[in-house]
Amino acid sequence: xxxxxxxxETSGPFxxxxxxxxxxxxxxxxxxxxxxxxxxxxxxxxxxxxxxRLDAFIPxxxxxxxxxxxLTALLLYAQFSxxxxxxxxxxxxxxxxxxxxxxxxxxxxxxVFSTIxxxxxxxxxxxxxxxLQQTGFVLGALAYTNLRDREQPAPSIDDxxxxxxxxxxxxxxxxxxxxxxxxxxxxxxxxxxxxxxxxHVSEGFRRVVVxxxxxxxxxxxxxxxxxxxxxxxxxxxxxxxxFLFEVLLTAVxxxxxxxxxxxxxxxxxxxxxxxxxxxxxxSSVLHRQLVRAMAAREQEREGHRxxxxxxxxxxxxxxxxxxxAILMDGRAGIVLLSKTPVDVDEARAAFTDIGxxxxxxxxxxxxxxxVFAHSPGDRVTLDANGLVREAVEMLRIELDAAHxxxxxxxxxxxxxxxxxxGQLMQVLVNGVKNGVESLAAISDRxxxxxxxxxxxxxxxxxxxxxxxxxxxxxxxxxxxxxxxYSTKPRGMGLGLAICQSIIExxxxxxxLLPGSPHGAVFEVELPALPTVDxxxxxxxxxxxxxxxxx
Numbered sequence: 001x002x003x004x005x006x007x008x009e010t011s012g013p014f015x016x017x018x019x020x021x022x023x024x025x026x027x028x029x030x031x032x033x034x035x036x037x038x039x040x041x042x043x044x045x046x047x048x049x050x051x052x053r054l055d056a057f058i059p060x061x062x063x064x065x066x067x068x069x070x071l072t073a074l075l076l077y078a079q080f081s082x083x084x085x086x087x088x089x090x091x092x093x094x095x096x097x098x099x100x101x102x103x104x105x106x107x108x109x110x111x112v113f114s115t116i117x118x119x120x121x122x123x124x125x126x127x128x129x130x131x132l133q134q135t136g137f138v139l140g141a142l143a144y145t146n147l148r149d150r151e152q153p154a155p156s157i158d159d160x161x162x163x164x165x166x167x168x169x170x171x172x173x174x175x176x177x178x179x180x181x182x183x184x185x186x187x188x189x190x191x192x193x194x195x196x197x198x199x200h201v202s203e204g205f206r207r208v209v210v211x212x213x214x215x216x217x218x219x220x221x222x223x224x225x226x227x228x229x230x231x232x233x234x235x236x237x238x239x240x241x242x243f244l245f246e247v248l249l250t251a252v253x254x255x256x257x258x259x260x261x262x263x264x265x266x267x268x269x270x271x272x273x274x275x276x277x278x279x280x281x282x283s284s285v286l287h288r289q290l291v292r293a294m295a296a297r298e299q300e301r302e303g304h305r306x307x308x309x310x311x312x313x314x315x316x317x318x319x320x321x322x323x324x325a326i327l328m329d330g331r332a333g334i335v336l337l338s339k340t341p342v343d344v345d346e347a348r349a350a351f352t353d354i355g356x357x358x359x360x361x362x363x364x365x366x367x368x369x370x371v372f373a374h375s376p377g378d379r380v381t382l383d384a385n386g387l388v389r390e391a392v393e394m395l396r397i398e399l400d401a402a403h404x405x406x407x408x409x410x411x412x413x414x415x416x417x418x419x420x421x422g423q424l425m426q427v428l429v430n431g432v433k434n435g436v437e438s439l440a441a442i443s444d445r446x447x448x449x450x451x452x453x454x455x456x457x458x459x460x461x462x463x464x465x466x467x468x469x470x471x472x473x474x475x476x477x478x479x480x481x482x483x484x485y486s487t488k489p490r491g492m493g494l495g496l497a498i499c500q501s502i503i504e505x506x507x508x509x510x511x512l513l514p515g516s517p518h519g520a521v522f523e524v525e526l527p528a529l530p531t532v533d534x535x536x537x538x539x540x541x542x543x544x545x546x547x548x549x550x
Contacts (some may be wrong), residue, residue, distance in 0.1 A: 511523045
């Protein structure tokens with residue numbers, strides 16, 4: 001395994017949505033929760049304090065909170081496009097719904113843009129809109145937690161992720177518009193939550209809204225009581241705690257523009273930034289890790305190029321002597337056979353030397369092939385479908401840039417295989433790249449690349465990479481796996497030769513066949529991992545003792 005891959009494995013998941021919180025993050029979350037609790041206690045002690053009325057505070061608070069929630073939703077949608085996890089899609093929609101409701105809340109708030117509000121003199125509509133946006137956020141958090149615990153998403157390259165995001169955004173916008181229209185149109189029929197002076201809250205607010213908010217918030221905390229499994233879970237938990245403190249303060253609030261009113265809006269602005277800040281900070285951390293990994297990979301590639309140059313130079317030097325001897329002995333043999341009388345003994349000796357030199361050249365090539373052989377200890381149990389998905393994800397950018405239509409046809413009933421992960425990935429990546437390169441010159445038909453996995457009747461697995469490209473040259477078909485033979489102008493002719501050595505080292509076969517009606521088929525056949533019964537039969541046939549107990 002390369003050093004880059006090893007570092008990736010030891011550094012943890014490379015996605016924010018699945019990245020577990022560290023000790024520092026857990027400690028910071030406790031500190032933030034403690035600060036919020038302290039602010040709650042201090043505000044509770046001065047709950048009857050009435051402050052100066054600042055109408056401009058409402059649009060500022062809504063703008064800051066809405067911008068934070070909108071950016072959070074966009075980043076969560078981006079995470080969903082990578083993981084295809086429905087939990088993230090629902091949570092992003094909860095943040096988006098909250099953002100959308102904040103707009104009519106500011107527009108209907110009396111005294112902000114007009115004395116009675118821009119959307120009509122419906123005093124109760126504003127009061128109902130505010131708990132509505134908080135309800136959307138809490139329900140989104142609840143749905144996220146439930147879906148996160150149930151599902152284990154398996155990203156698929158052909159999943160219509162953009163369509164799913166667009167449909168979800170449209171549904172969220174439609175729900176927000178309908179809810180706003182109902183609250184404004186039926187504002188006169190809604191239960192009274194605020195007094196006629198538009199400052200003091202009514203008893204209905206404390207009897208209806210506050211208990212419902214407490215039930216939802218406590219329910220969310222119960223669901224989120226488990227140890228957070230990701231950074232998002234941790235800070236979503238802190239945001240719900242902040243919301244709980246807001247609800248408790250609202251229950252004893254004397255009305256609008258009191259100390260509790262301003263503290264609650266401040267807590268709302270702060271809590272809306274928790275998930276956003278963790279997404280941004282972790283993005284910068286992961287970006288830094290990615291840059292380092294890319295730099296390390298480039299250094300590793302440069303080292304491979306240098307090693308390959310040395311290998312090719314050494315191989316050319318070693319092969320020059322036996323090949324020169326073969327050439328000279330061949331010419332000598334022709335001369336000896338053309339003499340009269342024919343010197344049979346000398347000719348026989350010349351041709352014998354040719355055979356000796358040829359065997360030496362073969363030994364040199366075989367010694368080079370051993371460079372790519374690994375011990376059985378490097379091999380692990382693998383899933384062929386997982387290898388294919390990993391190779392495709394690795395080359396996603398190349399596939400999109402070449403406008404290749406990918407068709408994955410992966411059999412769900414495949415036996416497991418055993419092999420070296422890095423070597424088999426090298427073979428599959430080479431096969432996919434060759435298919436993409438053969439499609440580059442195609443303009444009169446769809447550039448289609450189909451990857452299939454099928455079980456073999458001989459207890460094995462076949463991986464077929466089929467392209468609709470220009471196909472195989474009949475002249476090159478018989479020599480395609482020869483070392484240093486290449487159909488590319490700048491090719492070294494080692495890629496397929498190395499791939500064949502790797503597959504043969506796994507007791508498999510590698511074939512390059514003509515496609516139908518176009519293109520070529522890169523086919524890898526690997527033996528399946530023997531079952532327990534098969535292993536016992538083999539050991540019994542070899543005379544080894546067989547253990548019959550479990």
